[in-house]
Amino acid sequence: MARWEETAREAAAPPTYLPIPNAPTLGVGMVGYAFMGAAHSQGWRTAGHVFELPMNPALTAICGRDAAAVEKAAARYGWASAETDWRALVARDDVHVVDICTPGDSHAEIAIAALDAGKHVLCEKPLANTVAEAEAMAEAAERAAARGQVAMVGFNYRRVPAIAYARKLIAEGRLGTLRHVRAAYLQDWLVDPSAPLTWRLRRERAGSGALGDLGAHIVDLAQYLAGEPLVGVSAVSRTFVTRRPLPAGPSAGLAGAADADEHGTVTVDDATLFTGRLASGALASFETTRMAAGRKNALRLEINGERGSLAFDLERLNELSFHDHTEPATTAGFRRVLVTEAQHPYLEAWWPPGHALGYEHTFVHQARDLVRTIAEGTVPAPSFADGLQVQRVLAAVEESAGKNSVHTPVAH
Numbered sequence: 001m002a003r004w005e006e007t008a009r010e011a012a013a014p015p016t017y018l019p020i021p022n023a024p025t026l027g028v029g030m031v032g033y034a035f036m037g038a039a040h041s042q043g044w045r046t047a048g049h050v051f052e053l054p055m056n057p058a059l060t061a062i063c064g065r066d067a068a069a070v071e072k073a074a075a076r077y078g079w080a081s082a083e084t085d086w087r088a089l090v091a092r093d094d095v096h097v098v099d100i101c102t103p104g105d106s107h108a109e110i111a112i113a114a115l116d117a118g119k120h121v122l123c124e125k126p127l128a129n130t131v132a133e134a135e136a137m138a139e140a141a142e143r144a145a146a147r148g149q150v151a152m153v154g155f156n157y158r159r160v161p162a163i164a165y166a167r168k169l170i171a172e173g174r175l176g177t178l179r180h181v182r183a184a185y186l187q188d189w190l191v192d193p194s195a196p197l198t199w200r201l202r203r204e205r206a207g208s209g210a211l212g213d214l215g216a217h218i219v220d221l222a223q224y225l226a227g228e229p230l231v232g233v234s235a236v237s238r239t240f241v242t243r244r245p246l247p248a249g250p251s252a253g254l255a256g257a258a259d260a261d262e263h264g265t266v267t268v269d270d271a272t273l274f275t276g277r278l279a280s281g282a283l284a285s286f287e288t289t290r291m292a293a294g295r296k297n298a299l300r301l302e303i304n305g306e307r308g309s310l311a312f313d314l315e316r317l318n319e320l321s322f323h324d325h326t327e328p329a330t331t332a333g334f335r336r337v338l339v340t341e342a343q344h345p346y347l348e349a350w351w352p353p354g355h356a357l358g359y360e361h362t363f364v365h366q367a368r369d370l371v372r373t374i375a376e377g378t379v380p381a382p383s384f385a386d387g388l389q390v391q392r393v394l395a396a397v398e399e400s401a402g403k404n405s406v407h408t409p410v411a412h
């Protein structure tokens with residue numbers, strides 16, 4: 001055995017230097033370890049080593065029902081311990097923040113228990129599967145806020161630097177009075193009818209399909225960027241593929257979904273399109289679909305005001321297109337702003353201009369903002385009240401889609 005191998009085998013784990021010596025340690029306990037669990041773990045691991053934080057976030061415990069799988073996830077994502085019961089995680093004195101990365105049907109129970117147990121909470125989007133659940137969560141968050149606790153919803157795209165900068169430009173009046181908000185969130189992972197019936201395709205687990213999964217993001221972003229709520233909507237919705245093969249392995253939560261041919265019924269929308277009116281009278285249009293062949297994660301925004309427009313595409317997330325309508329028409333037009341300057345939101349901590357960021361950085365920014373909000377005792381954004389507003393819009397969209405199942409016929 002080479003010498004380097006001997007010493008590598010002998011070496012103890014390297015000392016972990018706390019990013020901020022002598023600062024309090026904020027113990028995080030995360031429930032769930034799939035896609036969002038992995039993304040949030042990256043955020044918690046990295047935030048204290050990139051930004052100046054008032055507290056050291058620690059990956060204290062990760063929780064999942066399958067003991068072997070959650071131990072593997074703990075090792076892979078860098079968590080200090082593993083739990084198989086979220087109630088035990090919530091009860092731990094070394095857990096100060098409960099981070100909920102589970103399907104929507106468990107958000108309310110876990111969040112309310114954690115808040116009532118004196119913990120801060122970060123809950124993945126959408127806040128809940130129903131307005132009633134979201135209302136109970138917002139009420140628990142309000143009670144907890146009086147005790148100095150913070151409750152935030154994981155609308156991570158607010159923390160794309162280009163979107164945070166767009167919000168700044170709009171708030172400064174660079175677009176003037178808004179006329180239109182145009183938003184689309186297009187994916188294509190369900191185009192193949194043999195794609196299995198996962199939990200995201202069952203109402204009792206996910207609450208809705210493209211609408212809650214993707215639409216929640218663009219409804220939140222429309223209201224965040226415009227700085228005002230949607231007050232009315234009109235929608236159409238469709239489930240194009242109504243039966244799909246059951247997933248391989250234990251079909252957790254799909255009991256009763258299976259037919260004799262090992263297929264199950266899709267009980268959520270594949271695509272939902274809707275229009276909306278904002279409080280100021282500006283008009284909005286939204287597209288959400290997981291059937292847009294060729295679009296992988298295409299969240300697109302365009303905001304039109306009387307003084308100019310902004311446009312964004314998540315698949316080019318370091319760029320913001322800006323048109324200043326006050327410029328002479330002969331030289332005006334959309335120009336591409338590369339949002340990588342130190343003066344741009346979050347960029348002070350990263351690389352020199354032009355060294356682009358990615359999807360994962362939004363979770364680092366989310367962790368940074370949550371730690372600072374907890375330390376400063378400020379109001380979290382987005383709060384559970386913001387999450388409840390989104391849930392109310394989603395419910396109105398579903399109600400409208402139910403009524404609009406038959407379009408006004410076009411004379412021919």
Ligand code: SOE
Pocket residue numbers: 035187213214297
């Ligand atoms: C859906 O595929 C999904 O994973 C959403 O659930 C996430 O919120 C989004 O950020 C990426 O796409």
